Amino acid sequence: MLPVVALVGRPNVGKSTLFNAMTRSRDALVADMPGVTRDRHYGVCRTGERPFVVVDTGGLSGVEEGLDALTAQQVRLAIEEAQVLVFVLDARDGVLPQDRAILDDLRRSGKPIIAAVNKTDGLDLQNALAEFATFGLSSTLPLSAAHNRGTDDLVRHVLPLLAEDAHEELAPEDAGAIRVAIVGRPNAGKSTLINRLLGEERLIVSSVAGTTRDPIRVPLERDGRRYVLIDTAGVRRKARVEEAVEKFSVIKTLQSIAAAQVVVVMIDARENLADQDLHLIGHAVDEGRALVIAVNKWDGMDQYQREQCERALERRLQFVDWAKNVFISALHGSGLRELMRAIVRAHDAANREIGSSELTRTLERAYEGYQPPLVRGHAPKLRFAHPGGSNPPTIVIHGSRTKHIAPAYRRYLENFFRKRFKLEGTPVRIEFRDGE
Ligand code: GDP
Ligand code: GDP
Numbered sequence: 001m002l003p004v005v006a007l008v009g010r011p012n013v014g015k016s017t018l019f020n021a022m023t024r025s026r027d028a029l030v031a032d033m034p035g036v037t038r039d040r041h042y043g044v045c046r047t048g049e050r051p052f053v054v055v056d057t058g059g060l061s062g063v064e065e066g067l068d069a070l071t072a073q074q075v076r077l078a079i080e081e082a083q084v085l086v087f088v089l090d091a092r093d094g095v096l097p098q099d100r101a102i103l104d105d106l107r108r109s110g111k112p113i114i115a116a117v118n119k120t121d122g123l124d125l126q127n128a129l130a131e132f133a134t135f136g137l138s139s140t141l142p143l144s145a146a147h148n149r150g151t152d153d154l155v156r157h158v159l160p161l162l163a164e165d166a167h168e169e170l171a172p173e174d175a176g177a178i179r180v181a182i183v184g185r186p187n188a189g190k191s192t193l194i195n196r197l198l199g200e201e202r203l204i205v206s207s208v209a210g211t212t213r214d215p216i217r218v219p220l221e222r223d224g225r226r227y228v229l230i231d232t233a234g235v236r237r238k239a240r241v242e243e244a245v246e247k248f249s250v251i252k253t254l255q256s257i258a259a260a261q262v263v264v265v266m267i268d269a270r271e272n273l274a275d276q277d278l279h280l281i282g283h284a285v286d287e288g289r290a291l292v293i294a295v296n297k298w299d300g301m302d303q304y305q306r307e308q309c310e311r312a313l314e315r316r317l318q319f320v321d322w323a324k325n326v327f328i329s330a331l332h333g334s335g336l337r338e339l340m341r342a343i344v345r346a347h348d349a350a351n352r353e354i355g356s357s358e359l360t361r362t363l364e365r366a367y368e369g370y371q372p373p374l375v376r377g378h379a380p381k382l383r384f385a386h387p388g389g390s391n392p393p394t395i396v397i398h399g400s401r402t403k404h405i406a407p408a409y410r411r412y413l414e415n416f417f418r419k420r421f422k423l424e425g426t427p428v429r430i431e432f433r434d435g436e
Contacts, residue, residue, distance in 0.1 A: 001255040001258075001259060002044065002051055002052055002053045002254065002255050002258045002259075003050075003052045003053070003083045003084075003162040003163065004052065004053045004055060004078070004081045004082045004083060004251055005045070005052050005053065005054050005055070005082055005083065005084045005085075005086060005158055005162075006054075006055045006057050006078045006079050006081075006082035006084075006085050006086065007019060007054065007055065007056050007057060007086045007088055008057050008079070008085055008086070008087055008088065008102065008106060009087055009088035009089060009099075009102065010090070010096070010098050010099065010102065012090070013088045013089055013090040013093075013118055013119075014088060014090065014118040014119060014143075014145045014146065015056050015057070015088050016056050017118075017145040017146050018056075018086075018088060018116065018118065018143065018145035018151065018154075019043065019054055019056040020145075021145050021148050021151045022043070022045040022047060022054050022151060022154075022155065023043030023044060023045055023054055024047070042054070042055055042056075042250045042251065042254055043254075043283075044254060044258065044287065045155065047151070047152060047155055048152075048155040048156065048158075048159050049159060050159055050162070051258065052158070052159075052162060053251055053254050053255065053258075055078040055082065055251065057078050057079070078251065079106075079109055079111075080109075081251055082111060083111065083112075083161065083162050083163055084111065084112050084113075084114065084158050084161045084162060085106050085109065085111050085112070085113045085114070086113075086114050086116050086154065086158065087102070087103060087106060087113050087114065087115045087116065087137070088116050088118055088143075089115060089116065089117045089118060089132060090117075090118055090119055091117045091118060091119045091120045091123055091128040091129075091142075092119050092123075094131050095131050095132060095134065095135075103135060112161045113137055114137070114139045114140075114141065114154070114157055114158065114161075115132055115135060115137045115139065115140040115141065116141055116143045116150075116154055117129055117132050117140060117141065117142050117143060118143045118144065118145050119143075119144065119145075119146075120142040120143060120144050120149075120150070121144040121146070121147050121149070125142045128142060129142055139157050141153060141154055141157060174217070174219075174228050176226060177219065177226035177227055177228045178225065178226070178227050178228070178261055178262060178343065178344065178347045179227075179228045179230060179259060179260045179261045179262070180227055180228065180229050180230065180260055180261070180262045180263075180264060180343055181230045181253075181256035181257050181259065181260035181262070181263045181264065181289075182194060182229060182230070182231065182256075182264045182266060182294075183253045183256060183257065183263060183264070183265055183266070183280055183284075184265055184266030184267060184268075184277070184280065184294075185268070185274065185276055185277065185280075187268065188266040188267060188268045188296055189266055189268065189296040189297060189330040189331070190231075190266050192296075192330040192331055193266065193294070193296070193328075193330035193336075194218065194229055194231055196330050196331075196333050196336065197220055197222070197229070197336065198218065198220065216230075216231045217229070217230055217231070218230075218231055222340055223337075223340065225340075225344060227340075227343075230256040230259055230260050231256075253280065254283070257283065257284050257287055257289060258287065260289060261289070261290060261347055261350065261391060262289065262290040262291070262292060262343050262346050262347050262350070262425075263284040263289045263290070263291050263292070264291075264292045264293075264294050264339070264343065265277065265280050265281050265284065265291065265292075265293050265294070266294045266296050267293060267294070267295050267296065267313075268296055268297055269295045269296060269297045269298055269301060269305075269306075269309050269327070270297050270301070272312070273312060273313070273316050273317075278316065281293070281317070281320055281323075282319075285319075285320060285427050288391070288392040288427055288429065289350075289392070289427070290346035290347055290349065290350040290391070290392070290425050290426040290427075291320060291323040291346060291425060291426070291427075292323060292324055292326060292339065292342045292343055292346055292425060293313070293317065293320075293323055293324065293325045293326070294326050294328050294339055295309065295313065295325055295326065295327045295328065296328055296329065296330050297329065297330075297331070298327040298328060298329050298334070298335065299329035299331060299332050299334065306327075310325075313325055322418055322423070322424055322425065322426070322427075323346075323425055324342040324345070324346070324424065324425055326338050326339045326342050342425065345424065345425055346424070346425025346426055347425075349393075349422065349423045349424055349425050349426045350390065350391045350392055350393065350423075350425070350426035351390045351391055352390065352393060352421060352423065353387065353390065354387055354393070354395075354421055355387070356384070356385065356386040356387065358421075359385035359386060359387065359395055359417075360384045360385050360386075362385070362416065362417060362420045362421075363382055363384065363385040363397060363413075365416075365420075366412070366413055366416040366417075367382050369416075370409075370412060372404075372405050372406070372409045373406065373409070375401055375404040378401060379401075380399060380400065380401040380402055380404055380405050381399045381400045381401065382397055382398075382399040382402070383398050383399050383400075384397075384398050385397045385398070386398075388429070388431055391426075392426050392427040392428060392429055393417075393421075393423055393426060393428050393429070394428075394429040394430075394431060395413075395417055395428065395429070395430050395431070396431045396432075396433060397413070397430060397431070397432050397433070398432075398433045398434075398435070399432065399433075399434065400434055400435070401434070402432030402433070402434050403432070403434070405432060410430055413430055414428045414430055417430075
């Protein structure tokens with residue numbers, strides 16, 4: 001599972017700016033998606049050699065609130081789950097009493113702390129850092145998050161502090177199985193679905209939890225295919241004391257999505273689609289995961305309600321119109337066969353291998369059909385294409401002036417390739433390269 005790094009510090013020191021720099025999307029695919037903003041507080045940093053979850057804990061105001069703020073459910077969870085704490089400070093403010101109070105709190109956790117002294121742009125670094133040296137932390141690094149300076153160095157200092165085994169290898173029994181994350185808001189019906197699937201089918205091995213908060217992997221065999229369900233719902237942990245905290249953890253959700261090949265986002269048909277649902281879907285796409293939308297609680301809805309629901313989904317999920325919506329009742333077990341079929345299809349599409357000549361032929365046809373708009377009188381040229389990896393299928397297109405290609409044209413190409421190769425249920429990545 002992905003290790004976790006928490007950003008903590010007073011309000012306004014630049015945590016969310018740093019968060020944005022660390023979790024920047026590498027792909028315009030979703031960055032320009034209308035209606036979906038990236039989750040403000042949780043993301044995955046992939047700028048270094050190993051990915052990890054970054055949590056922007058929001059502002060701790062220090063003295064008065066101190067640990068009060070820390071006990072806010074998600075903040076506490078973040079600090080508890082983090083392997084490394086990045087203590088963000090403001091070089092222009094210098095050391096304030098609140099900073100010392102926060103540091104005391106952080107020290108109590110016993111976790112490694114890196115001080116990131118932000119807003120050093122235009123300042124003398126030596127001077128800027130000197131004051132913070134009094135904290136006696138082993139790493140005190142200068143940063144200018146707004147100018148994206150020092151973030152790579154910060155990541156380089158973070159990585160060695162993350163536990164080796166946190167990035168665990170695939171369990172041998174998982175090989176050949178489709179890894180499926182079932183995610184969604186609380187009460188969408190995730191536990192009911194998992195129990196239903198397990199109750200109907202033979203459970204091969206009962207899985208043993210690693211640490212308490214790791215998502216649990218549940219092997220499942222159905223119609224001759226093997227799956228590993230990555231359970232974020234805490235199905236087997238409902239009885240535990242920490243139920244409230246366990247019930248919904250964004251961190252666990254991100255970890256599950258990272259570990260999965262196919263993400264099933266469960267939506268409650270009786271509730272309006274929430275931003276949280278869209279964020280989850282957007283994140284899964286961002287991570288390149290194959291996607292199935294399971295619309296649950298379809299039982300007991302009348303014709304009118306069903307139509308309303310379908311219309312709302314069509315409207316708001318346009319940006320993932322390639323993902324299949326499956327209407328199910330986890331409670332009654334209806335639609336599950338179709339759900340599993342959609343999972344397999346999405347997985348197979350995500351792993352489809354397509355040769356260079358077929359890709360190039362398709363590119364030529366797309367280019368003939370509709371050419372990218374001129375840039376200062378010159379048309380970007382697209383010459384040939386080759387595969388750049390699977391899961392998600394990645395198509396590398398060589399040409400010239402490709403950096404001027406508009407997002408709309410990229411989407412046109414995506415859709416063209418998707419249609420031609422029936423890449424349903426999976427994001428498609430297009431990478432442009434100029435020259436040979
Ligand atoms: P947060 O409350 O800790 O999340 O802080 P924000 O990321 O919202 O930043 C607070 C303010 O500091 C904003 O106006 C940012 O533009 C500014 N800021 C953030 N990073 C830098 C930096 O590296 N240099 C300068 N000069 N300003 C910064
Ligand atoms: P989770 O938080 O996503 O794991 O959601 P649960 O599986 O705990 O379900 C939340 C509530 O929704 C429970 O009361 C379930 O009985 C109910 N529920 C789950 N699936 C269905 C369904 O398909 N139809 C109906 N009517 N209720 C359901």
